[in-house]
Amino acid sequence: xxxxxxxxxxxxxxxxxxxxxxxxxxxxxxxxxxxxxxxxxxxxxxxxxxxxxxxxxxxxxxxxxxxxxxxxxxxxxxxxxxxxxxxxxxxxxxxxxxxxxxxxxxxxxxxxxx
Amino acid sequence: xxxxxxxxxxxxxxxxxxxxxxxxxxxxxxxxxxxxxxxxxxxxxxxxxxxxxxxxxxxxxxxxxxxxxxxxxxxxxxxxxxxxxxxxxxxxxxxxxxxxxxxxxxxxxxxxxxxxxxxxxxxxxxxxxxxxxxxxxxxxxxxxxxxxxxxxxxxxxxxxxxxxxxxxxxxxxxxxxxxxxxxxxxxxxxxxxxxxxxxxxxxxxxxxxxxxxxxxxxxxxxxxxxxxxxxxxxxxxxxxxxxxxxxxxxxxxxxxxxxxxxxxxxxxxxxxxxxxxxxxxxxxxxxxxxxxxxxxxxxxxxxxxxxxxxxxxxxxxxxxxxxxxxxxxxxxxxxxxxxxxxxxxxxxxxxxxxxxxxxxxxxxxxxxxxxxxxxxxxxxxxxxxxxxxxxxxxxxxxxxxxxxxxxxxxxxxxxxxxxxxxxxxxxxxxxxxxxxxxxxxxxxxxxxxxxxxxxxxxxxxxxxxxxxxxxxxxxxxxxxxxxxxxxxxxxxxxxxxxxxxxxxxxxxxxxxxxxxxxxxxxxxxxxxx
Numbered sequence: 001x002x003x004x005x006x007x008x009x010x011x012x013x014x015x016x017x018x019x020x021x022x023x024x025x026x027x028x029x030x031x032x033x034x035x036x037x038x039x040x041x042x043x044x045x046x047x048x049x050x051x052x053x054x055x056x057x058x059x060x061x062x063x064x065x066x067x068x069x070x071x072x073x074x075x076x077x078x079x080x081x082x083x084x085x086x087x088x089x090x091x092x093x094x095x096x097x098x099x100x101x102x103x104x105x106x107x108x109x110x111x112x113x114x
Numbered sequence: 115x116x117x118x119x120x121x122x123x124x125x126x127x128x129x130x131x132x133x134x135x136x137x138x139x140x141x142x143x144x145x146x147x148x149x150x151x152x153x154x155x156x157x158x159x160x161x162x163x164x165x166x167x168x169x170x171x172x173x174x175x176x177x178x179x180x181x182x183x184x185x186x187x188x189x190x191x192x193x194x195x196x197x198x199x200x201x202x203x204x205x206x207x208x209x210x211x212x213x214x215x216x217x218x219x220x221x222x223x224x225x226x227x228x229x230x231x232x233x234x235x236x237x238x239x240x241x242x243x244x245x246x247x248x249x250x251x252x253x254x255x256x257x258x259x260x261x262x263x264x265x266x267x268x269x270x271x272x273x274x275x276x277x278x279x280x281x282x283x284x285x286x287x288x289x290x291x292x293x294x295x296x297x298x299x300x301x302x303x304x305x306x307x308x309x310x311x312x313x314x315x316x317x318x319x320x321x322x323x324x325x326x327x328x329x330x331x332x333x334x335x336x337x338x339x340x341x342x343x344x345x346x347x348x349x350x351x352x353x354x355x356x357x358x359x360x361x362x363x364x365x366x367x368x369x370x371x372x373x374x375x376x377x378x379x380x381x382x383x384x385x386x387x388x389x390x391x392x393x394x395x396x397x398x399x400x401x402x403x404x405x406x407x408x409x410x411x412x413x414x415x416x417x418x419x420x421x422x423x424x425x426x427x428x429x430x431x432x433x434x435x436x437x438x439x440x441x442x443x444x445x446x447x448x449x450x451x452x453x454x455x456x457x458x459x460x461x462x463x464x465x466x467x468x469x470x471x472x473x474x475x476x477x478x479x480x481x482x483x484x485x486x487x488x489x490x491x492x493x494x495x496x497x498x499x500x501x502x503x504x505x506x507x508x509x510x511x512x513x514x515x516x517x518x519x520x521x522x523x524x525x526x527x528x529x530x531x532x533x534x535x536x537x538x539x540x541x542x543x544x545x546x547x548x549x550x551x552x553x554x555x556x557x558x559x560x561x562x563x564x565x566x567x568x569x570x571x572x573x574x575x576x577x578x579x580x581x582x583x584x585x586x587x588x589x590x591x592x593x594x595x596x597x598x599x600x601x602x603x604x605x606x607x608x609x610x611x612x613x614x615x616x617x618x619x620x621x622x623x624x625x626x627x628x629x630x631x632x633x634x635x636x637x638x639x640x641x642x643x
Contacts, residue, residue: 013261042245042490048479049491051498058498082151086502087493089203091156093148094141094173094221094241 025106032090032107035100039091042065055086070112115144116169116214118192119638126169129190133216135170136182143171151199152217156502156559158566158573158593159608166213166592167194173219177295177303177341181216184339185301186626194218195627196339197273198240201265204505206592209560211629220269223341228318231256234347235292235318235334240271241339244488248283258347259486261285266488271343276589279546281484283384284348284435286547288333293317296332302620318344333537334589335613336619336627338446353439354485356464357446357519359453360427364414366456367429368514373452374431377580378545382445385434385484389517390546390549392426393417394419427460434484439466495556502559504569504593506576508585510543510551519542520553520585527579531572552588570594577601592629599632614639 009060043052044066057064081101084090096104117126133142143149151170159165166326172194187194193215200208200221203568212219224241229251229610236258244262247270251258261280263273265615273288284290293307307323308314312423321327325498332338361370367389377383396402405412412420435442446463453459465536467485482489496503510516520543526535542549555576557569571624574597577587590598602609613633617624624635 032418038245042488043493047476049489051493051494052489054494055498084155087156087496087502089153089201089207089502090153090172092151092200092208092219092221093143094219095200 028103028106029110031100032103032105032110033105035096036067036107039100040094040104043088052088060112066108072108072112074109077101077105077108116149116167116170117215118214119212119449121190123413125190126192128429129186129192130170132186132189133170133183136186137172137174137179141173141174141175144169152208152219154203154209154592155156156203156207156504158504158539158557158570158591160561160566161412161563164213166210167480168210168217169214171217171219171241174224175222177223177297178216180220180297180339181303181343184297184299184625187216188301188623191623193628194623194625196220198269199243199267200324201243201267201269202272202276203382204264204503204591209592211592211627215516215628219341220339220341226250227342229254229256229258229347230318231258231347231349232260233319234301234349235344236260236270236347237293237318237342237344238347239342240269242270243267244270246311248486250487257350259284259350260345260347260488261287261290261486262483262488263287264483264492267489269525270345271340274343274345275335275340277333278589279436279552280346281386281546282486284346285386287345288330291343292319292321292346293331293342293344294340296333296340298338298340299623299626301370303341317611318346322505329617334631336453336534336630336633337616339626348436348486350469351436351438352372352468353437353442354467354469355434355435355439355442355446356461357449358430358432358464359449360460360462361453361456362422362458363418363428364428366459367517369456370429370431370453371512371514371517372457373449374433374545375549376510377433377449377452379549383433383435385436386544386546387431387433388542390430390432391428392421392424392430393428429460434462438553442466454598496558500558501561502572503556504559504591505589506557506573507556507581507587507589508553509547509588510553510585512543512549512551517551519583520555523579523583524553524555526578527576533572546564547588587621595630596632 012050043050046065063069078101081091081096117123130142130144131587149168149171152171157165172183174183191214195210195215196218197208198220200219208217220240222241223239224246226242226247229236238247244260244266247260259282261282261284265279273340274291277288278285279285293309295303295305295309297303306329307317308320309317310323332340371389402420405416415436418428435445450461479485510520542553546552557573560566570593574596577594577597586601587598599610610632617633618636621635624637628635628638
């Protein structure tokens with residue numbers, strides 16, 4: 001079963017290396033920024049005491065701050081939010097709705113290069 | 115689809131339809147994909163059949179909807195497991211104790227009903243997190259502090275009714291509450307304290323109301339669903355100052371803790387602090403490792419000398435002070451005077467922070483919860499590759515002798531179990547609660563069945579070892595509630611039998627959170643024995 005977890009991480013790594021090319025929708029990106037600030041920034045933001053950022057940095061992810069990434073894909077973002085990874089828990093739909101999750105994904109992929 | 119214990123598929127289908135009518139179809143979750151989101155991300159049962167996965171989840175948006183759900187659950191005898199924000203990670207997360215229960219998810223009830231910065235209180239619903247209330251206070255420029263639990267996404271209500279703690283003068287969260295609204299197991303709504311008086315003007319200002327004070331019966335319990343709760347808030351202080359006291363010898367712990375107890379019980383220090391030793395964070399130091407590798411280990415004198423050479427004390431305590439700048443300075447001066455009787459004691463004054471804090475100062479706080487700013491920094495506690503943890507959390511007396519005894523007893527127990535106490539997984543002894551110390555041991559959770567099984571055995575062993583020495587857990591993960599309640603056994607488990615009597619009277623169908631804190635309804639009691 002541990003192999004299944006490793007498999008999930010490998011699959012996510014592959015998804016990260018395949019950038020998404022969806023055209024950005026500014027309203028969706030702005031909404032995503034707000035949802036991100038509420039749900040993601042406290043762990044993945046900048047500054048001291050951000051364990052998500054620290055964990056990504058320790059695992060060699062560059063940049064470790066998610067908002068600065070240009071290689072995240074929509075499926076990878078959704079998988080992390082709904083399944084969790086390492087000490088990041090999964091998030092229920094009463095916390096982050098499917099619509100919120102679409103907006104987070106739009107925000108975090110806004111700078112991806114086609 | 116999983117079925118709740120003893121419920122037929124036809125009845126469950128009828129109940130689901132009625133839940134949908136009550137709360138809206140989109141807020142009843144039955145697909146595996148949706149229900150799996152209610153699993154405990156830090157479950158000690160990962161990949162085992164024993165993992166308690168719910169059958170469905172229902173998310174009402176108001177007290178009337180909660181009442182409707184409870185009435186339907188009674189009709190079909192469906193167990194409901196209530197969560198608020200569902201982020202009680204380390205103590206069960208959003209998962210039920212009893213597999214195939216229906217989770218009653220109160221996250222949508224996230225209204226901040228009132229914040230008063232003249233009498234300093236708030237009235238909130240269960241879905242309100244520390245982050246939510248903090249933002250509301252900031253957005254409205256109110257001069258009050260919240261006392262966050264370490265994880266800022268926690269619910270004020272959920273944490274308080276689980277008797278969680280924080281770090282500021284309002285750190286005992288259940289003690290800081292004032293007034294509840296509760297849906298009882300029969301679906302009736304009750305308000306406690308002054309809330310029982312229609313039109314009361316003091317629901318959040320006088321706790322007790324009239325007659326027996328019942329609020330404690332809704333903490334760590336399965337006797338009702340708290341849908342509103344008042345909290346006393348701390349008036350934004352002018353300043354926050356810390357001062358660190360270090361003492362050179364191992365035997366100085368007694369007078370050091372005695373001084374701390376005096377300052378806390380005299381209301382001079384009113385925040386969370388903990389007894390620390392550099393020997394914890396110097397574990398990787400080669401010189402210390404060499405000392406420890408000596409046959410028979412290092413003597414106390416050798417350790418004291420080693421620390422002295424590094425210009426470090428054997429023990430230290432960082433004292434927090436909250437209040438007017440002149441007052442906190444005077445409190446620190448008094449504390450120094452109090453500890454100056456310990457030979458070799460040294461004192462280090464921290465930065466004085468004034469409030470409202472300049473946003474530029476915020477990055478200086480590794481953990482900002484000590485100044486009322488919620489954070490998630492605690493999740494770094496297990497290291498950057500942690501897969502989660504559960505907390506073993508006994509309460510020990512606030513004396514140096516008790517700390518040394520606990521240190522020896524748990525070190526021996528860990529050794530017997532072939533475990534080591536990692537420096538990142540041992541917190542405290544801390545003063546999150548008045549008059550005692552809380553010690554926290556993080557047990558790592560892994561996605562490895564055999565390791566988790568071994569950890570569960572070890573966890574249960576520690577519960578018993580602690581109880582044999584007179585130390586009980588203040589709170590525990592759902593997986594260990596039965597074991598912990600077993601240790602509170604005075605007079606043939608009179609306390610648990612009392613809880614069961616009340617449970618049977620109030621909840622004859624046994625629908626509310628069966629098994630919570632080892633309290634089972636009559637119909638399930640034999641199965642749990």
